[in-house]
Amino acid sequence: MSIPAASSLTDQAGTPGTVLSGAGVVPGIGYAPALRPGERPALPADGVADVPADLREDEASRFSLAAAAVAGRLRERASQATGAASEVLAATAGLASDKAWLKAADKRIRSGMPAGNAAAAATEQFADMFTKLGGLMAERVTDLRDVRDRVLAELAGRPEPGVPQPDHPVVLLADDLAPADTAGLDPALILGIATRLGGPTSHTAIIARQLGIPCVVAVSDLGGVPAGVPVLIDGAAGTVTVEPDPEAAAQRAEEAATAAAAVADWHGPGRTADGRAVAVLANVQDGASAHAAAERPVEGIGLFRTELAFLDRTDEPSVAEQTDMYRAVIDAFPGQKVVIRTLDAGSDKPLKFVDHPDEANPALGVRGVRIAQGDPEILTRQLDAIAAAGATSDPWVMAPMIATAGEAHDFAALCRERGLTPGVMIEVPAAALLADAVLAEVDFVSIGTNDLTQYAMAADRMSSELASLTDPWQPAVLRLIKLVGDAGTRAGKPVGVCGEAAADPLLACVLVGLGVTSLSCAPNAAAAVGARLSGVTLAQCRAAADAVLTTADPRSARAAAEAALQSAV
Incomplete structure (x- = not known):
């Protein structure tokens, strides 16, 4: 080159x-x-003259049209994208048309502030709010400021930044x-x-x-x-x-490039060089992404995020609407494994049709399965829809944010009443520490390494300053995963990983050595994960797992795993 x-x-x-x-x-x-x-557009200078009263209506209209144009272009791009790209573009378009943000800017314009200044001031108002909320809301600050810059460019008649x-x-x-x-x-x-x-x-x-x-x-x-x-x-x-x-x-x-070519030749199924089966599955968020994933060398779906059907709605989707959505995903993998996660919303992903309490620390608040404490029928209606969609198949269903064996028992009972295979997410450290008791209540578990790492390390997973702490290679996190893997082995029940850690081919080998039986990742990452696993034995994976558990930091953990996998067994 x-x-x-x-x-x-x-x-x-x-x-x-x-x-x-x-x-x-x-x-x-x-x-x-x-x-x-x-370069992004320069922010408007402070202290500009007020817009005359007779021109404020026109200025407000100019802002409204600019925001609508930006939202429309983002929605168009979302419709042409798939998977995570479509999801985040649609969410960004939602920010450009968010009523609260538009109202905050409009109020400033009608008090005499120019449209550009009003857009910038309203953005900082919400950026401060999102930053204080933390978690996924803090991550949206970048998105909101991107919307602001696009609106400023539209107001100035310039091309969109990017x-x-x-x-x-x-x-x-x-x-x-x-x-x-x-x-x-x-x-x-x-x-x-x-x-x-x-x-x-x-x-x-x-x-x-x-x-x-x-x-x-x-x-x-x-x-x-x-x-x-x-x-x-x-x-x-x-x-x-x-x-x-x-x-x-x-x-x-x-x-x-040579290694990438070898990866491209891998078509599954997932297994180690000595024949230990390790299912390589896909993470999806809607029917379109499920059908796209079916074109990749995956053996099913390990995580279907269902919250997209809820988050942008002003009212709860009906059981019939939900049933159609779940069926579209199940139909993409007929006769294969499909794991559906129940609604993971609340706190940092609030539902517009639920009266969420104000919380000082949303990441530790009412989210995931905890929403059902205040409104049990949201969960039962969702389970009814999943059961209807999977009437001729066998969808597995798992609840997020489970912290106790009692919660696992209650969720499993609701699933079994409907003929569904029950499981739970392991993302709260308490659930990992109680893995034996949790697995006694359900048929499988899946480890969400993103949140498990965040909670284990007491570090916001969206913080760049704390990125080293939220690295899934942290030995403390790997020790928690080993607790769950060992409990799954004792119980003879599947233990999956559906967090982003499953997309790392080297870490995937370590996870298998820790007792994980399936890996669910972005469909594009599946071939690399499967190809790496196919070149190592289960004994090598276990040796790599043992090696990383003796290390003190992510960098040395990665080096130890690589060395163990390269050693002859």
Whole structure:
């Protein structure tokens, strides 16, 4: 690969060969010149003259039309995308048409503030609110500011801001990327992504994983790397090497391409080199993404996120509406395993038709199965719809945010009344510690590593400052997973992983060694996971698991796993 020359780095970024560290979220190698997004629109200056009273109605209309135009374009892009990209684009479009945000800006305009200033002020009002809420709401601050910038550009009659379309392969470097930017990236030209902000479960990480683009987030020193400089991204190690040795970098890129070709030849089923079956499944969020996943080498669905049918509704979807949605997903994998997660909403993902209490710490609040405490029929109606959709199949159903064996017992009883196979998510550390008691109540468990890591490490999974703590390679998290794996082995019941950790091929081997029997990930990641598993034995996986449990940090855990898997058994 030929990389054009570029000027050397500034002192701030270091010298050629400098290795910057972050959190690796999508494995792979990318080597190309750096590309940076274009400048965002300048925020309006404070202290501008008031809009005359007789022109305020027109100014309010101008703002309303600009916001509607931005929302419309985002919805159009969402309709053309699939999977996670479609989901996050639709959510961003929802921000552009959010009544509370529009009303806050309109109120300012009618008091005399120009439309641009009003949009900026309303955005900061809600950004402060989202930041205080934390969790997924804090993650939406980037999305909201992206909407603001698009509205400002529309008001000024300028093109929408975002990532330029390159005409040659590049590695994209940015402070952060909005969903509308990330969802439109071309993996043939964007060979890698690195951001200064973000976390392992940010929108950038999720969409990069869906697109199969190597990605590193939370690279604190990234700001000093100028555009045009050759960079090498290692998404597995979580590093960005600035102006690496050209021959060595080109060789690594070629080796990665060869490995990618081998991955492309893997078609399943999932099993280790010595024949231990490990089902490789897909995470989906609607019928369209389920049918798209069916084109990948997956053996079913390990996680169907059902909350999309609820979150944007002002009223609860009927049982008939829900039944149609669940049937569309089940029909994509006839006769194969389909695991449906019941509604995971509340707190940081509030339902418009439920009176949620104000909570000081939403991440620890009324979410997931806990919503049924105040409104049990939301859960029972959902289970009725799943039972109707799966009348001729055998869908597995699991509840999120289970913390006690009693909660598992109650949920299992509701499922069995309807002929459904009951399971629960293990994402609260208490459930992992009580795994034997929980598994005595249900037929299977699935570990949600995103939330399990967040709660185990007391670190917001959306915080770039705490990205090292929310790394699923944290030994403390792996010890909790081992507790669950061992309990599943004793009970003779399946233990899955459906968090983002399952998309890491190296970590997948460790998870199998810890007792995990199935892995559910973004469909694009399935082949890489399956191919890696097919090249190692169960004994090697167990040796890698034993090795990581003796380490003290994620980096040494990853190195120990790699060494164990490369050793002869």
